Amino acid sequence: EAQVTQNPRYLITVTGKKLTVTCSQNMNHEYMSWYRQDPGLGLRQIYYSMNVEVTDKGDVPEGYKVSRKEKRNFPLILESPSPNQTSLYFCASSLNSAHSNEKLFFGSGTQLSVL
């Protein structure tokens, strides 16, 4: 089944404790992206990747890191989480980076709480 898989689904952590949210897609998609969703703010892009070893900042990259060593995986790393990073996170992928009318496939989300 074609899908984008995120883990974990829920995560509670404390300020300053490094964490990684994993994202994997099985569709051989070129493009992958991370969003955070906050009430009243909608979805905001954190980072995106056009292909292996090609990543770039989105609208709200501060406090996050990403890597794209393999085509299927795009982990989101919080080196020193803070309470303002409490949010619902979504990973998404798309087949072709160059086509503006491609649809995004979304994971089921990761609800992160930083205490």
Place this chain on the structure above:
Amino acid sequence: GDSVTQMEGPVTLSEEAFLTINCTYTATGYPSLFWYVQYPGEGLQLLLKATKADDKGSNKGFEATYRKETTSFHLEKGSVQVSDSAVYFCALNSGAGSYQLTFGKGTKLSVIP
């Protein structure tokens, strides 16, 4: 920069009522326009799209027409069902050399029996 403005929610309708969710956009060039839907506890999924002016996207009884003259892409459905209760996001991709979707803030729809 690109932006998408959606009508504020939440919207509450009775079953079989007519639905309109307004969406207007600002973008350079000729963007592609999308509506995504998020059901409770799930990720977003594409509902419909339109890639050029006057195109009409449609799916599951929902429709939206790409109006370049009014920079709008309003979502409509003639008769909503309880199962349509969800958050709806309007989005655009300006296609200016890279693939980046800009989302509106979302409109929560609740349909009551």
